[in-house]
Amino acid sequence: DQQVKQNSPSLSVQEGRISILNCDYTNSMFDYFLWYKKYPAEGPTFLISISSIKDKNEDGRFTVFLNKSAKHLSLHIVPSQPGDSAVYFCAGFGSNYKLTFGKGTLLTVNP
Amino acid sequence: DVKVTQSSRYLVKRTGEKVFLECVQDMDHENMFWYRQDPGLGLRLIYFSYDVKMKEKGDIPEGYSVSREKKERFSLILESASTNQTSMYLCASSSGARASVHEQYFGPGTRLTVT
Numbered sequence A: 001d002q003q004v005k006q007n008s009p010s011l012s013v014q015e016g017r018i019s020i021l022n023c024d025y026t027n028s029m030f031d032y033f034l035w036y037k038k039y040p041a042e043g044p045t046f047l048i049s050i051s052s053i054k055d056k057n058e059d060g061r062f063t064v065f066l067n068k069s070a071k072h073l074s075l076h077i078v079p080s081q082p083g084d085s086a087v088y089f090c091a092g093f094g095s096n097y098k099l100t101f102g103k104g105t106l107l108t109v110n111p
Numbered sequence B: 001d002v003k004v005t006q007s008s009r010y011l012v013k014r015t016g017e018k019v020f021l022e023c024v025q026d027m028d029h030e031n032m033f034w035y036r037q038d039p040g041l042g043l044r045l046i047y048f049s050y051d052v053k054m055k056e057k058g059d060i061p062e063g064y065s066v067s068r069e070k071k072e073r074f075s076l077i078l079e080s081a082s083t084n085q086t087s088m089y090l091c092a093s094s095s096g097a098r099a100s101v102h103e104q105y106f107g108p109g110t111r112l113t114v115t
Helices: none
Strands: A011-012 A021-023 A032-038 A046-052 A058-059 A062-067 A071-077 A084-091 A099-101 A105-110 B002-008 B010-013 B019-025 B032-040 B042-049 B064-070 B073-078 B087-094 B111-112
Touching: A021 A032, A021 A084, A021 A105, A032 A062, A046 A058, A046 A062, A046 A071, A058 B087, A071 A084, A084 B042, A099 B042, A099 B111, B002 B087, B010 B019, B019 B032, B019 B087, B019 B111, B032 B064, B042 B064, B042 B073, B073 B087
Parallel strands: A011 A105, B010 B111
Antiparallel strands: A021 A071, A032 A046, A032 A084, A058 A062, A062 A071, A084 A099, A084 A105, B002 B019, B019 B073, B032 B042, B032 B087, B064 B073, B087 B111
16 A cells, blocks of 8 residues: 555756656645655655645745645755756655655756 | 764675664664665665664564664664665654654665675
């Protein structure tokens, strides 16, 4: 049972444009949603989170939107930079301390 | 900044060997986690611990055990390594404070190859 789904394995964007990464979930009990960025051969880096009671959270170039009725969240990166090229993981956090991750989306930002 | 360190970046072991992966965090975090990452499967939780000497099974605990004797250190043990345990192993920690318990901070990972 895949509780967190990232249906796009990869995304390619031009430098300076917007990158939109999507994530769907099935577990209504998640309290928070998080986005992590991962470079090859490194551990994931925490990017941004959103509480389940909010619909938007912004941090610099990164904005996460949450649509609870659709059980959908998205990460917007504006403007995209070549250094943003990495695998992005969406995760849901429940009351059992556990993070449940999606399978990731590879973002490539082309100069 | 939170720092999570793992004892090895790369490790090669033989089938049947006992393998220890060590993780240390320096932020006095209550919670610690072990994941493995495989291509196309994302990150899967093996075990976690929310206190010294406490442990909880994650989603894929079979073939693994853990030890947490001190707050800052969490060890993953492969009792008898097998080739299907070849993977990237990631340790993480998080605060026990309610406002930030969901933010997990990861170490650099250990790429384990079992031959």
